[in-house]
Amino acid sequence: MPDHRLFDAEGRPRPVSLPEVRVADVTKRFGRRKSEVVALDGFDLTLAPGTMTALVGPSGCGKSTVLRMIAGLDRATSGGVTIDGQPPGAVNRRGEVAVAFQDAALLPWRTVEANIALARQLAGQDRADELVANLIMMVGLAGFERARPAELSGGMRQRAAIARCLATGPRLLLLDEPFGAVDELTRRRLNIELPRLWEEHGATGLLVTHSIPEAVLLADEVVVMSPRPGRVIARIPVPLSRPRNAAQLKSQTFLEVADRVAEALGVDRDEPGVPLQPAAAPMPAIPRIKLAAGGAG
Template sequence: MTDASSPVAHLSPVRPATETAIDLDHIGKSFRMENGRELVAIDEVSLKIGKGEFVALLGPSGCGKSTILRLVAALEAPSRGRVVVEGREPEDLSRAHRLGVAFQDHALLPWLTISANVALPFQLAGRSVDRKRVEELIRLVGLAGFEQARPRQLSGGMRQRASIARSLVLHPDVLLLDEPFGALDAVTRRQMNVELQRIWTDERITTLLVTHSVEEALFLADRVVVMSGRPGRVIKTIEVPFERPRQPAIMRSAEFHDLVDELTLALEPEEAA
């Protein structure tokens, strides 16, 4: 168990990571298409994510960034190379209920209340529901008062908040976020980024975020990894220099804008030429 439950209120170093939490060792993934041809989704990717580090995978759609997340989540197996999470096979981690996940599709169960949806991971892990933890998270994501509502009664942004609360409820060792705000409008999305940053700074969980938004990656992550499209490769890695907790104001700073430009250029090299 980690001690991530005790909120770290004070300012800590930007990069506390020393120990490796997620190790992608020369992984590749190919799919066989219906016409018999092979599609190389990930060519060769090596990436180490430290304990308590927040890494954002940035890339155009179809570059295999979601596939990398699915490999870490043990939803798929690599064709080549090896994935090690917390020193073990990824499957061991999900079987031990130590993963948290949120997808672009909120994937809330329509027949459960928000409170029951957030409590679901406890039940899937066969543990008794920690009511206090559920309440705390619902409050933390700003859904207090909506505990007994059903997902369909909430807006898209509120559903994603519930989905984030659910991903954190078990104090996971590793948090996987697959475009969690991809379906939201720009204003809601920015607001959600600010809140996720605040919550994450309290919990400091090893996190892999998959996104195609440059601003989102920069504002949230300690390190941004840029991938190229088909076949997926890592083409650029930058350390994010901003200290935590981060204020929304940094998004207006010149440094932030320079980094946005740099990453955008890396994403669209042909347009720059």
């Protein structure tokens, strides 16, 4: 596994080769004609090498779409995404990109160990049992190597998913609301653990989140997006020192930055009617049942 730690043993920044990601003048439309939705319009974003950028914005503003395009999972309608000048596909195949999904995306029939090893398998790398064991230790899952996802709590599943992300030694880490599905207590715990893991591993990073404290604690810069079609409306640097720690959550700097982000998002105001998200469609009388199971699964 290549060593691109951001800090040396004394906590000094190390010079390492990490990718720069450019999203240039990207437009993304979904659907056809009448039902067309413009998710992004002329969107620009640059991820500086070795930094963590947080992308925050109201629901449906296209922030996950940006992440998916960088991951090579979606294609832009126009404009382009490059990783060190190359299109995403080629970079992905070398295991240099890792994505953390909101639902952990662990395969239920594989053990924790085997789920983490899957990433190396998919990236065409050797098994590296020792590395997998180390990662399990690092994320605090020692003793659960043989457990299946169903036996783990939500937080433990996310830890396993993060270990899987790191297993291929990625230089680009894409986190799509990684803690969106875990409870608040676990989330706070993981928010403190993740920066440490990321700093030790070293990678260019993008974090998509709804949580302002999460964005501020993890990122070097918070990018605030407008409602659909998503545009960048503010870029707020986070002047907190690294490595990050729990004490910083109570620092004056943290609170000020969090306030600026909230300000840019337009939340925390007393007057009603701030349109954070499009009006929800009326709930159907009966929730949708997945037809995939033939209606009887």
